[in-house]
Amino acid sequence: MLDRLPFLVGLRYVRAERRNHFISFISLTSMLGLMLGVAVLILVLSVMNGFDHELRTRILGMVPHAKIEARDGLVEWETLAERLVQRERVVGAAPFIEQQGMFSMGGRNEGVMAYGIHPDWEDQVSIIGQHMLEGDLSDLVPGEWNVVLGAMLARNLGVGVGDRVTLLVPEASITPAGVFPRLKRFTVSGIFSVGAELDANLAYAHLEDMQTLARMGDAVDGVRLELDDLFVAGSVTRSIVNELGPNYRGSDWTFSHGNLFQAIQMEKRMIALLLTVIIAVAAFNIVSTLVMVVTDKRADIAILRTIGATPRSIMGIFIVQGLAIGVIGIAVGVTLGVVLAWTISDLIGWVESTFGIQFLDAGVYFISDLPSRLHWADVRDIVLAAFGLTFLSTLYPAWRAARVQPADVLRYE
Structure with missing residues (x-):
C-alpha cells in the first residue's frame, strides 16, 4: 500500500476540491498556461516549417539550385x-x-x-x-x-x-x-x-x-542544375567549376535567396526560445501552487509520516500532483496545437474571404497564403521540454513537504 501511496494521494489531491480557492485558481492558471504555451509553440513552429517548405518548393523550385556559366558564352x-x-x-x-x-x-x-x-x-x-x-x-x-x-x-x-x-x-x-x-x-x-x-x-x-x-x-549564358539536396549546392558548384577550369564560373541559390532562408531559420529558433520561456513561466507557477498545497496539507503530511510514510514517499506525492497538473495541460495543449496546425491555413483563408482582408500580400512577402506544416519531431521536443520544466518545478515544493516534522505539526492539532 505504501508503495502506491505517492500515486494514490497525489492524484487524489489533484481531483479534490480544496478549501483554499486561491490554490485552485493558481493550479488552473498553471494548467492553462502550459496548455496555451504548448499549443501556440506547436502552431508557430508549424507555420515556420510551412514557410521553410514553401521556400524550398516554390521559390527554389523556380530558382536554380546552381548555375554554371561560361565567361564568353557556352556553345x-x-x-x-x-x-x-x-x-x-x-x-x-x-x-x-x-x-x-x-x-x-x-x-x-x-x-x-x-x-x-x-x-x-x-x-x-x-x-x-x-x-x-x-x-x-x-x-x-x-x-x-x-x-x-x-x-x-x-x-x-x-x-x-x-x-x-x-x-x-x-x-x-x-x-x-x-x-x-x-x-x-x-x-x-x-x-x-x-x-x-x-x-x-x-x-x-x-x-x-x-x-x-x-x-x-x-551560345547560351550557361546551364542551370537541379540537385538532390539543395544544401550541398555550394560544394557541388565549387567542385564543378574547379573541374571545368578558369573559363567557367558558378553560383548557387544561397547567393540570391540564402538570406531569406537564414532569416526564416533564425526567426524559428528565436520564436521557439521566446515561447519556451512562456511555457517555463507557466510551469514554474506550479511551484507556487505546490508550496501553498504543502502548507495547506501539513497535517495530512504529519499523519502520513506517523503511519510509516518515508520522506521519499512524501516527495513523490507532490511530484505526482505537479506532474499530473502538467501532463493535463500539456496533453490538452498538444491536442489543440495539432488541430490548429492542421487547420490554420483553411481558417485564415476563411477569415480573408469572409471579411475581405489579406494577411499576406505577395507584393511584400514571398507567398500570398499562410502555410503550415506539422513536424512530429517538433511536437516531441515541445512535449519533452514542457514535461522537463514541469518536473523541475515540482522538486522544491516536494523537498519542502519531505522536511515537515510530524511532531511540530501535531503538537498544535
Missing part, C-alpha cells in the same frame, strides 16, 4: 549538360539565357527578368510546367516570339493570353536614325502562378528567340 551546352547530369548529386540540367529588361503595354511598364529556356529541358530544373494557369511551355516555339508571364506580372500589365507586349532590354541598337534601346514584340502564350513574388518579375521565352534578341548566335 556546346548539350554536351556539358549531359556530362553534368552524370555527376553525383546532380539530377537535372537545362540551358538558359538571362536578360534583364522591361515589359511595356498600354503605358504600363514593369521590370522583369526574362529567361530564354528550352521547353524540352526545363522540367528537369524547374516546377514552372506544373503551375501553368493558361497555355503550356510547349507553346514556346522558335521564331514565333511567344512569352510566358507570371500571373502578377500579367495582371500588372493588364494582359492575357494572345495579347502582345514589348520587351525593352538595356542594350542599344545603332540605326541610321540614331541610337535606340533594343526592343521586341512578344505574344503572351501562357501565364503561370507559383503563389510567390516570382510571379511578379519572371518571364520565359524560347531559348532560340532570346539568342536572337541577345545576339548570341548559338
Whole structure:
C-alpha cells in the first residue's frame, strides 16, 4: 500500500476540491498556461516549417539550385549538360539565357527578368510546367516570339493570353536614325502562378528567340542544375567549376535567396526560445501552487509520516500532483496545437474571404497564403521540454513537504 501511496494521494489531491480557492485558481492558471504555451509553440513552429517548405518548393523550385556559366558564352551546352547530369548529386540540367529588361503595354511598364529556356529541358530544373494557369511551355516555339508571364506580372500589365507586349532590354541598337534601346514584340502564350513574388518579375521565352534578341548566335549564358539536396549546392558548384577550369564560373541559390532562408531559420529558433520561456513561466507557477498545497496539507503530511510514510514517499506525492497538473495541460495543449496546425491555413483563408482582408500580400512577402506544416519531431521536443520544466518545478515544493516534522505539526492539532 505504501508503495502506491505517492500515486494514490497525489492524484487524489489533484481531483479534490480544496478549501483554499486561491490554490485552485493558481493550479488552473498553471494548467492553462502550459496548455496555451504548448499549443501556440506547436502552431508557430508549424507555420515556420510551412514557410521553410514553401521556400524550398516554390521559390527554389523556380530558382536554380546552381548555375554554371561560361565567361564568353557556352556553345556546346548539350554536351556539358549531359556530362553534368552524370555527376553525383546532380539530377537535372537545362540551358538558359538571362536578360534583364522591361515589359511595356498600354503605358504600363514593369521590370522583369526574362529567361530564354528550352521547353524540352526545363522540367528537369524547374516546377514552372506544373503551375501553368493558361497555355503550356510547349507553346514556346522558335521564331514565333511567344512569352510566358507570371500571373502578377500579367495582371500588372493588364494582359492575357494572345495579347502582345514589348520587351525593352538595356542594350542599344545603332540605326541610321540614331541610337535606340533594343526592343521586341512578344505574344503572351501562357501565364503561370507559383503563389510567390516570382510571379511578379519572371518571364520565359524560347531559348532560340532570346539568342536572337541577345545576339548570341548559338551560345547560351550557361546551364542551370537541379540537385538532390539543395544544401550541398555550394560544394557541388565549387567542385564543378574547379573541374571545368578558369573559363567557367558558378553560383548557387544561397547567393540570391540564402538570406531569406537564414532569416526564416533564425526567426524559428528565436520564436521557439521566446515561447519556451512562456511555457517555463507557466510551469514554474506550479511551484507556487505546490508550496501553498504543502502548507495547506501539513497535517495530512504529519499523519502520513506517523503511519510509516518515508520522506521519499512524501516527495513523490507532490511530484505526482505537479506532474499530473502538467501532463493535463500539456496533453490538452498538444491536442489543440495539432488541430490548429492542421487547420490554420483553411481558417485564415476563411477569415480573408469572409471579411475581405489579406494577411499576406505577395507584393511584400514571398507567398500570398499562410502555410503550415506539422513536424512530429517538433511536437516531441515541445512535449519533452514542457514535461522537463514541469518536473523541475515540482522538486522544491516536494523537498519542502519531505522536511515537515510530524511532531511540530501535531503538537498544535
